[in-house]
Amino acid sequence: MSTPLSLIAQGTFTSTGAARVVELPQEPHYFIVRNRSTWGTAPTAVVQSEWYSGYGDGQSTTLTEGAASALTATATAAGGAGFTLVNLTDQTPGALVATGTAITAANPAVVADATSPAVGDIVRMINTTGMLQIAGMDFTVTAVTAGVNFTLGYLNSAGFAAAATNADYRIIPAKYYTPYRRFITGITAANPAVITVSVAHNYEVGDRIRVHVPAAFGMTQIDGLEATITAVTASTITTDINSAAFTAFAFPTSAVAGAGVSFPHVTHVGEIATKLSSAQQNVGYIGMQLGTAVVGANTNVMDWMAFARDYTI
Numbered sequence: 215m216s217t218p219l220s221l222i223a224q225g226t227f228t229s230t231g232a233a234r235v236v237e238l239p240q241e242p243h244y245f246i247v248r249n250r251s252t253w254g255t256a257p258t259a260v261v262q263s264e265w266y267s268g269y270g271d272g273q274s275t276t277l278t279e280g281a282a283s284a285l286t287a288t289a290t291a292a293g294g295a296g297f298t299l300v301n302l303t304d305q306t307p308g309a310l311v312a313t314g315t316a317i318t319a320a321n322p323a324v325v326a327d328a329t330s331p332a333v334g335d336i337v338r339m340i341n342t343t344g345m346l347q348i349a350g351m352d353f354t355v356t357a358v359t360a361g362v363n364f365t366l367g368y369l370n371s372a373g374f375a376a377a378a379t380n381a382d383y384r385i386i387p388a389k390y391y392t393p394y395r396r397f398i399t400g401i402t403a404a405n406p407a408v409i410t411v412s413v414a415h416n417y418e419v420g421d422r423i424r425v426h427v428p429a430a431f432g433m434t435q436i437d438g439l440e441a442t443i444t445a446v447t448a449s450t451i452t453t454d455i456n457s458a459a460f461t462a463f464a465f466p467t468s469a470v471a472g473a474g475v476s477f478p479h480v481t482h483v484g485e486i487a488t489k490l491s492s493a494q495q496n497v498g499y500i501g502m503q504l505g506t507a508v509v510g511a512n513t514n515v516m517d518w519m520a521f522a523r524d525y526t527i
Contacts, residue, residue, distance in 0.1 A: 215362045217246055217519035217523045217524065218398060218523070218524050219522065219523060219524065220521060220522060220523075220524035221242060221519060221520070221521055222238065222239055222240060222242060222520050223236075223238050223239055223519075223520045224517075224519040224520070224521045225517075225518055226515060226516065226518070227307060227409075227515075227516055227518075228514070228515055228516070229469070229508050229509050229510035229512060229513065229515075229516050230512055230527045231310070231506070231509070231510070231511050231512040232305065232506070232509070233503060233504060233505050233506055233509060233515075234502065234503070234504055234509060235501045235502065235503045235504075236237045236309065236348040236501055236502050236518060236520075237378040237499045237500070237501040238499075238501050238502060238520050238524055239500070240313065240500060241299065241301065241500055242265075242267070242299075242481065242521060242522050243266070243267040243521060243523050244265070244266055244267070244456065244521040244522075245264070245265040245512075245518070245519070245520050245521070246262065246263070246264050246265075246298060246517040246518065247262070247263050247389040247504060247508060247509075247512050247516055247519075247521050248261065248262045248434055248516070248517045248518075249261045249262070249515075249516055250514075250515040250516065250517050251510070251513070251514040251515045252510075252514065253279070254278075254279070254280065254283065255361075256279055256280060256281055256282065256283050257279065258278065258280050258281075259278065259279065260276045260277070260278050260507070260508065260510075261278065261279045261285075261359055261456070262277040263275070263276045263277075263279055263296065263297070263315065263504075263508035264276070265296070265297035265502070267449050269292070269296075269297065269340050269457060270291075270292025270293065270330070271292060271293065271298040271299075272291075272292055272293045272294040272295060272296050272297070272298055272448060273289075273290055273291060273292040273293075273294065273296050273297065274289070274290040274294070274296025274297050274507060274508050275287065275288075275290075276288050276289070276290065276296075276503075276508065277506070279463075283386065284346050285369050286430065290490070290505075290507050290508075291440050291509060292471060294507060295504065295505035295507035295508070296503070296505050296507050296508050297502055297504060297505065297508060298502070298503040298505065299500075299501075299502060300332045300479060300499075300500065300502065300503050301500050302387070302388065302499055302500070303499070303500060306387070307338065307384045307386050307389050308385030308386070308433065309384065310325070310340065310382055310383075310384055310399070311329050311331075311382060311383050311384065311385075312341075313327055313329045313382075314326060314327040314329050314367055314380065314382055314383065315327070315380025315381065316378055316379060316380075316381060317339075317342060317345055317366075317376055317377060317378035317381045318371070318377050319345070319371045319372060319373075319375075319376060319377045319433055320371060320372050321326040321371070321372040322356070322366055322367045322368070322369055322370065322371075323364075323365070323366045323369040323370070323371040324363050324366070324403045325339075325366065325381045326362070326363050326381065327361055327362075327363060327364060327381060327383075328361050328362070329361075329364070330358045330359070330360055330361060330363070330364045330373075331355050331358070331364055331383070332351065332355065333355055333356065333357060333358050333359065334340060334354065334355065335353070335354075335355045336352050336353070336354055336355075336385065336386040336387075336388060336413055337352065337353055337355055337364075337366075337382060337383040337384070337385060337386065338350065338351070338352050338384045338386050339351060339352075339353065339366075339382070339383050340381065340382040340383060340384065341380050341381075341382040342378040342381055342382075343378055343379045343380040344376045344378045344380075344468055345376065345378035345468055345470040346371065346372065346469075346470045346471040346472040347465040347466060347467070347468055348369065348371070348375065348465075349414055349471065350477070351397050351477055352368055352397060352412055352413050353366040353368060353412045353413060354366075354368060354412070354413045354414045354449070356368070361410055364467050366412075367417060367449070368399055368410055368411065368412050368414075368449040369399050370399065370400060370410075370415070371465075373464065374465065375381070375467060375468065375523070376468070376469075380433045386412070390523075394413075394415060394482075394514070395479050395480065395481050395482075395503065396411035396412065396413055396415045396475075396480050397411060397413070397430075397477045397478065397479050398410070398412070398425075398427070398463075398478040398479055398480060398481060399411065399412045399425045400463060401425075401436065401457065401463040401478075402432055402457065402460050402463075403433070403457050403459075403460050403461075404457060404458055405456040405457070405458045405464070406440075406444065406452055406453055406454060406455060406456065406457075407436065407452075407453050407455040407457035407460075407496075408450055408451070408452050408453070408463065409450065409451045409452075409453065409454070409480060410449055410450050410501075411449055411451065411480065412426070412449075414448045414449055414486050415446075415448075415449070415451065416425075417443055417446055417451055417482065418443065418446065418485070419443055419444060419446060419483060419485075419502055420442065420485050421442070421443045421444060421484075421485045422440055422441070422442055422443075422444065422482070422483045422484040422485055422486065423440065423441055423451065423453070423479050423480045423482055423483060424438065424439070424440050424441075424480065425437065425438070425439050425440075425441065425453075425455075425478075425480055426438065426478060426479050426481070427463070427476060427478040428475060428476045428477075429478075430466040430470055430471075430475045431463055431464065431475075432462055432463050432464045432493070433457065433459060433460050433461050433462065433463040433467065433523065434458075435457070435460040435461065435477050436455065436462065437475045439455060440483060441453035441454055441455045441513060442454045442486055450524070451480065454512050463478075504518075505507050
């Protein structure tokens with residue numbers, strides 16, 4: 215028995231020649247894009263591209279128009295520059311990648327791993343033998359040497375007693391509700407206190423945060439305090455807290471962490487503003503990424519339609 219398809223979204227855009235994402239209201243089962251600028255002009259160019267549910271990332275089926283308007287069907291294999299379904303609402307962690315062999319005790323920490331994630335990925339470090347202080351903590355990957363290593367740019371592990379001798383990880387999807395809770399990797403004992411977090415944050419100047427620091431991490435005087443953010447970088451939050459007289463923030467030893475600790479973190483509690491600019495919002499979406507093999511050339515006008523199975527009929 216066949217199930218009919220219903221149109222769920224359609225639109226038009228002018229291509230820049232670069233890959234782009236079209237946002238959709240739900241996951242499609244069929245997606246088609248046509249090049250309005252080249253159809254019927256026999257330019258020996260792709261005039262129509264299609265995607266079906268079950269295609270691999272980067273896969274597509276295309277029609278190329280040639281001489282005398284003849285159409286030739288071709289296919290882009292998975293891993294190519296065709297279509298890739300995007301679902302940022304999926305919060306399922308990636309599979310365990312158990313290929314890492316070490317993490318340096320350095321600033322920043324570098325993970326030796328032949329199966330590298332991409333720059334910007336969030337990785338949850340697991341089984342970090344010898345460096346259990348970070349086992350279960352999430353980090354932003356800030357640099358990659360393909361097949362060799364990747365960098366945890368917001369972790370200064372230079373003060374740790376030893377390097378890790380194992381380094382498994384999972385890719386963690388970015389949370390689709392913002393602002394986020396973020397793990398802390400450092401706090402300056404200074405006026406003002408500057409907090410470094412393990413994953414790039416989206417806090418803004420004027421946001422109010424609460425700081426949580428368990429006793430194992432030293433700076434207990436700051437635990438539970440609320441602060442207003444006065445400056446930010448991708449990984450740091452400058453607060454209005456004077457921590458100059460506080461005990462130094464420091465990770466516990468691997469042995470202490472191995473017995474069980476809670477991670478220090480910051481949470482968003484509000485903001486100082488007459489208009490909410492950092493209110494919690496859902497930033498996740500479902501969409502279709504159009505790769506360079508299907509998106510058309512610069513200035514081409516592209517029409518697209520997305521269809522889903524209609525189970526109500």
